[in-house]
Amino acid sequence: MPSGRFFLPGPTEVHPEILAAQAAPMIGHRGKEMQQLMAALQPPLQRLFRTERPVYVAASSATGLMEAAIRNCARRRVLSLVNGAFSERFARIAAANGREVEVVEVPWGQVVTAEMVADRLRQSPDVDAVTVVHSETSTGALTEIEALAGVVHEAGDVVLLVDSVTGVGGAPVESDAWSLDFVLTGSQKALALPPGLALGVAQPTALARAEMQDHRGVYFDLLEFESNIIKHQTPNTPALSLLYALRAQLERIDTETVAGRWQRHDLMARRTWEWVAGRADRGLAILAPEGARSPTVTSITLPSNHTGPAVTAALKERGFVIGTGYGKLKETAIRIGHMGDHTVAELDALLEALGEVLDR
């Protein structure tokens, strides 16, 4: 398959140069070379997360750090903002780790507003942690996490745990300036890396919570990540080949700049929205409302003469890959992952092919 045609909202297309970087030979993970590699990764990772804190790199998919967020930072009662499949997963992880969970739920495609959260926190003074998914990959909705962090912190000793798996690297995220207590992402979405790494930043507020938790476990203990990363070490065997890919991709990101990457994603999203708007008379619509749309993924609802599986299959015959709607939206929607290293020109080619499929 030629490059520029794989628009799944995860895993995303990986540049051939990045795939090739993984072929470098192994090094001992307790030696000087490994420390040099870990040290070299930190400055570009900190630029990516807009933080002066160290950036943790876990050998797991993003769900691993979602579990870490709960186990380390949520004391007893969690408020989960639920507006799609991944935010639902965050609530499920909290419950599965023995936390009391309450939810503020809105229909798929919508977002929970900061005002709704402020109201709920006034009614529920026992809540000590809030979970949110920044960019809901299942619906294409984007939650304003800056405003949210404000109301969460106004409520007192409450921490905000942010899944920004399709945010970081594609949508603006200011870990420090917005005081995101814990924010995480995965390698295979907006960062356009192969799956298998999770990345996260913990503020001192998150570490203070971890220090008070008796059962943090071992593999996802944030205090272990912290004590190791400051020595440029890893608590256990790192996913070395993926770190080589990460090093190469961070160089590419630095060349483009993080702000340049946000801008490119914004352009791709706007192009997609305009294209859908131009087909409103033919029954196409964007699931998420204006003002709450992700720059990395768009869920498009289909007219009744098309289904998600049929459209994705017809596109595949034309050499393009996109996603069907997620879960319960599988039949009635499609999703375009306009994220990672894609360009507006590549997106235009996809939209042209999609138009042909829909007009058949």
Ligand SMILES: *Cc1c(COP(=O)(O)O)cnc(C)c1O
């Ligand atoms: C993909 C995704 C996840 C899960 O990531 P895994 O890497 O599969 O564990 C979590 N949250 C969001 C928003 C995602 O898009």
